[in-house]
Amino acid sequence: MYDVIIVGAGPSGVMTAYELIQKRRDLKILLIEQGHSIKKRFCPREKMGKCINCKPVCNITAGFSGAGAFSDGKLNSYHLSNTGVPGDIYLGGNDGGYYRKYYDIESIKDVIKYTDEVYLKFGAEPKLEGTEYQKEISELQDKAVEADLSLVTFPIRHIGTEKTHELFTRIEDYLLEHIEIKFDTEVTDVEIKEGICSGISVVNTYDKTKTEQIYGKHIVLAVGREGAHWLFGVCQNKGINSSSGPIDIGIRYELPDSVMKDVNKYLYEAKFIGRVAPFKDKVRTFCQNPSGFVSTEVYDNKIVLANGHSYKNKKSENTNLAILVSHNFKTPFDRPLDYGRNVAENLNQLGNGKLVVQRLGDLLNGKRTWDHELKNNSVVPTLTDATAGDISFALGYRTMTDIINTIKAIDKVIPGFANPDNLMYGPEIKFYSNVVEINHDFETNVKNLYCIGDGGGLTTGLIMASASGIQMGRIIDSKIKGELC
Numbered sequence: 001m002y003d004v005i006i007v008g009a010g011p012s013g014v015m016t017a018y019e020l021i022q023k024r025r026d027l028k029i030l031l032i033e034q035g036h037s038i039k040k041r042f043c044p045r046e047k048m049g050k051c052i053n054c055k056p057v058c059n060i061t062a063g064f065s066g067a068g069a070f071s072d073g074k075l076n077s078y079h080l081s082n083t084g085v086p087g088d089i090y091l092g093g094n095d096g097g098y099y100r101k102y103y104d105i106e107s108i109k110d111v112i113k114y115t116d117e118v119y120l121k122f123g124a125e126p127k128l129e130g131t132e133y134q135k136e137i138s139e140l141q142d143k144a145v146e147a148d149l150s151l152v153t154f155p156i157r158h159i160g161t162e163k164t165h166e167l168f169t170r171i172e173d174y175l176l177e178h179i180e181i182k183f184d185t186e187v188t189d190v191e192i193k194e195g196i197c198s199g200i201s202v203v204n205t206y207d208k209t210k211t212e213q214i215y216g217k218h219i220v221l222a223v224g225r226e227g228a229h230w231l232f233g234v235c236q237n238k239g240i241n242s243s244s245g246p247i248d249i250g251i252r253y254e255l256p257d258s259v260m261k262d263v264n265k266y267l268y269e270a271k272f273i274g275r276v277a278p279f280k281d282k283v284r285t286f287c288q289n290p291s292g293f294v295s296t297e298v299y300d301n302k303i304v305l306a307n308g309h310s311y312k313n314k315k316s317e318n319t320n321l322a323i324l325v326s327h328n329f330k331t332p333f334d335r336p337l338d339y340g341r342n343v344a345e346n347l348n349q350l351g352n353g354k355l356v357v358q359r360l361g362d363l364l365n366g367k368r369t370w371d372h373e374l375k376n377n378s379v380v381p382t383l384t385d386a387t388a389g390d391i392s393f394a395l396g397y398r399t400m401t402d403i404i405n406t407i408k409a410i411d412k413v414i415p416g417f418a419n420p421d422n423l424m425y426g427p428e429i430k431f432y433s434n435v436v437e438i439n440h441d442f443e444t445n446v447k448n449l450y451c452i453g454d455g456g457g458l459t460t461g462l463i464m465a466s467a468s469g470i471q472m473g474r475i476i477d478s479k480i481k482g483e484l485c
């Protein structure tokens with residue numbers, strides 16, 4: 001019997017374990033991960049130049065440090081963010097969700113600051129981008145307001161993809177000194193009797209005949225977007241309360257560094273948020289990668305999505321960023337995850353199992369992009385195996401209109417943002433729309449079963465997922481103290 005079982009070794013699960021170790025050394029803690037140790041994780045694209053759709057799990061999204069391993073390692077200092085509203089802070093794509101509901105701004109700031117210090121301790125980049133050019137940043141914010149957009153700013157610690165990998169290797173080594181970690185082990189079910197969770201069922205990821213029941217007092221689900229679909233099924237089958245939140249659907253946009261040079265220099269990442277006409281849906285830009293590379297990630301062995309990252313040392317001449325539209329579905333259809341999967345599957349089919357890339361100019365002229373046009377394009381794609389085509393066949397009219405009008409609005413702030421040679425890769429979708437209902441202790445309606453990180457819709461992004469893990473560690477520590485009293 002374990003004191004604590006953590007499912008998923010992404011940043012949220014890893015930080016739960018880290019904080020529990022800081023609090024006490026007498027606990028039996030098990031961290032379970034369906035993917036490999038970070039030392040065995042690599043993406044075949046590096047050597048083969050293309051995605052080979054690793055099975056049974058994608059090496060970009062699964063394994064120690066989860067989606068964080070090959071991430072750009074942009075640690076967003078949200079505790080220092082400027083939203084334009086005095087005293088408020090920005091907390092990522094879902095702006096804090098349940099976190100904001102239960103914790104006041106000052107205590108959230110404290111947890112983010114502490115989380116940032118943990119990353120610094122393991123070797124994160126000491127320099128904070130976006131702190132020097134306050135006058136220039138204010139001018140950009142004024143221009144954004146004129147274009148009916150808001151520009152949320154916050155300092156960023158950019159670790160870089162290769163350094164992020166090294167950092168998480170140090171964290172893995174540290175955790176292995178103190179707790180047990182089972183790699184290549186998939187959790188298939190949770191054991192619930194009379195409203196209390198007592199354990200999990202697992203299977204070896206690579207040998208489905210090897211199964212096991214494992215029991216624990218506190219079970220933390222930290223399964224990330226990789227596990228969101230599985231978690232949705234568990235919620236449905238096991239009576240765990242959850243509801244549908246918005247789904248974020250859109251594209252990865254790539255354009256020359258020269259167009260983005262001021263923004264890259266002043267802010268590193270520009271977070272534009274707008275509600276453009278005619279639909280007034282929330283559209284946001286994020287995950288900006290100066291001199292970066294567009295990448296792919298594969299979910300559930302079949303859904304290919306766009307993402308992006310940048311190295312500390314290896315540089316391209318392009319900047320990429322996500323442009324995502326939030327859609328809500330409630331009545332009569334309330335399954336945004338399914339909607340997102342359908343859009344992704346349609347576009348993947350059109351791209352012959354790959355991402356589709358299209359020039360903005362072609363989209364605006366109502367035509368697809370052809371290979372030879374891509375070859376002569378002034379913006380050279382950094383992702384070489386996307387299929388030239390037409391994104392608008394799969395992304396609906398509403399989503400496309402939102403994206404085009406946002407690009408045109410940003411062009412008023414950053415001239416050249418709407419140049420016809422700029423590239424759109426699709427789809428980019430964030431699967432955190434199954435929002436698991438939790439209380440102040442991140443506990444679900446099932447006793448002793450907790451849910452944190454991106455998978456249950458509590459957070460979006462590295463720093464908030466990690467902060468939720470730190471908080472989780474503290475919560476379980478105080479619960480155990482209470483049990484001992």
Ligand SMILES: Cc1cc2nc3c(=O)[nH]c(=O)nc-3n(C[C@H](O)[C@H](O)[C@H](O)COP(=O)(O)OP(=O)(O)OC[C@H]3O[C@@H](n4cnc5c(N)ncnc54)[C@H](O)[C@@H]3O)c2cc1C
Pocket residue numbers: 007008009010011012013032033034035060061062063064065066067068069070071072073074075076185186187188222223224225226227230287295297307308309452453454455460461462463465466
């Ligand atoms: C290419 C890329 C670049 C990114 N860049 C940034 C960035 O620069 N800054 C930023 O803030 N965010 C970035 N992100 C997002 C960030 O990585 C995620 O927000 C963060 O990793 C979420 O942490 P998490 O712990 O909630 O989930 P995850 O990191 O997704 O980890 C969940 C883990 O759970 C495991 N798991 C799932 N289901 C099961 C199961 N049934 N059994 C066992 N294990 C399971 C998965 O294999 C995975 O390892 C990036 C993501 C990608 C893919």
